[in-house]
Amino acid sequence: MKKTxxxxxxxxxxxVLVVVAALILTVVSVSLKPLQTKNQQAExxxxxxxxxxVDATRDNAAELYAKHITEADGYYTFDGGVIIxxxxxxxxxxxxxxxxxxxxxxxxxxxxxxxxxxxxxGGEIATDKFAQRFIGKKMDTQAIxxxxxxxxxxxxxxxxxxxxxxxxxxxxxxxxxxxxxYKGLSSNSRISSxxxxxxxxxxxxxx
Amino acid sequence: MKNFDLIKLPFSKNNPILVQVxxxxxxxxxxxxxxxxxxxxxxxTVVVTLANLIVSLxxxxxxxRIRIIVQLVVVSTLVVLVDQVLKAYVYDVSKQxxxxxxxxxxxxxxxxxxxxxxMVQKPWASFLDGLGNxxxxxxxxxxxxxxxxxxxxxxxxGYPVMEKLGLYSIGYENNGLMxxxxxxxxxxxxxxxxxRSKNKDLCxx
Numbered sequence: 001m002k003k004t005x006x007x008x009x010x011x012x013x014x015x016v017l018v019v020v021a022a023l024i025l026t027v028v029s030v031s032l033k034p035l036q037t038k039n040q041q042a043e044x045x046x047x048x049x050x051x052x053x054v055d056a057t058r059d060n061a062a063e064l065y066a067k068h069i070t071e072a073d074g075y076y077t078f079d080g081g082v083i084i085x086x087x088x089x090x091x092x093x094x095x096x097x098x099x100x101x102x103x104x105x106x107x108x109x110x111x112x113x114x115x116x117x118x119x120x121x122g123g124e125i126a127t128d129k130f131a132q133r134f135i136g137k138k139m140d141t142q143a144i145x146x147x148x149x150x151x152x153x154x155x156x157x158x159x160x161x162x163x164x165x166x167x168x169x170x171x172x173x174x175x176x177x178x179x180x181x182y183k184g185l186s187s188n189s190r191i192s193s194x195x196x197x198x199x200x201x202x203x204x205x206x207x
Numbered sequence: 208m209k210n211f212d213l214i215k216l217p218f219s220k221n222n223p224i225l226v227q228v229x230x231x232x233x234x235x236x237x238x239x240x241x242x243x244x245x246x247x248x249x250x251x252t253v254v255v256t257l258a259n260l261i262v263s264l265x266x267x268x269x270x271x272r273i274r275i276i277v278q279l280v281v282v283s284t285l286v287v288l289v290d291q292v293l294k295a296y297v298y299d300v301s302k303q304x305x306x307x308x309x310x311x312x313x314x315x316x317x318x319x320x321x322x323x324x325x326m327v328q329k330p331w332a333s334f335l336d337g338l339g340n341x342x343x344x345x346x347x348x349x350x351x352x353x354x355x356x357x358x359x360x361x362x363x364x365g366y367p368v369m370e371k372l373g374l375y376s377i378g379y380e381n382n383g384l385m386x387x388x389x390x391x392x393x394x395x396x397x398x399x400x401x402x403r404s405k406n407k408d409l410c411x412x
Contacts, residue, residue: 005270014273021284028291035295043298058298 088174
């Protein structure tokens, strides 16, 4: 035998159900927020440290970060240069990253991440393999861009991701925007940089 | 059916992946490494068990016309809870599983058990059925994750087994096909083959 339910019952039933579900989710979300934020901040510090070749775990990230990185107005400085944040959009959602530049605006380290690019295609920007391609490239007179069959001797060109054209375009746009925002930063920071000792040796190497 | 059977049968005779052929999508997607496979297995087990219990408790109040929506609300609430907990306590794993946690909502095992079992059975039996099916799914996921990580990446839970055994120095190479989803399908096929030859009564005439 089947019970029948009136329309009023169905409306009230679904309304109550949804409100109860929303209440539970709100409580959990609010109570777990501090832990999640802590994880996200640790991850951001890990990413920044990675650009200067420091491998941090989630636990010692804060400590190493305090040791190596100084926060400036919208960017970061380390012993030997600056780290600029990158923010942009990929195909499905936000993409972001950090570029570490030395005094001659040469990339010494890069790291990228994304919210929801296609795994195996656009999602490849989060791999070390992709980030490695930026090392030695320059951000002085123009921004780095991604290109198909990139010319590896060109200091402003990096190989794009096959199958990830939209994401690659997003990375190019993100780099162009960061270049506009932070143009000339690495040479300015040289003057204010307190770590003269290492910057001298670095310049000699470049000569 | 005896309560014990509810737990036991999904392991073999009524395995959700091998016999019901439910939840195959996620089983191909997350088993390239052992760790995400185990976390996914645990998450699905928690979700299907609790969803079965809750829907069974509500079963007499649920109007049949909106029962799928009600099931979906219960399942998605649980999945979002699991996602939030993973993000708070095992952040790396939750990043690795990314979209797949959300996709538990559409995991056929969950909806399948709710429709077929929890809507018409008592809470305790439904709870056991959910647990049994979740664990039956877990077993296959863990076996796949084990084999694929060991032969695909030469590691287990991130520990470099093959390197420690010194196999690379005598010319051993990882099998790249193992980390691709198609290989998981082939492995599932092989397991089903072995399973059916043991259980002839499952074979169709």
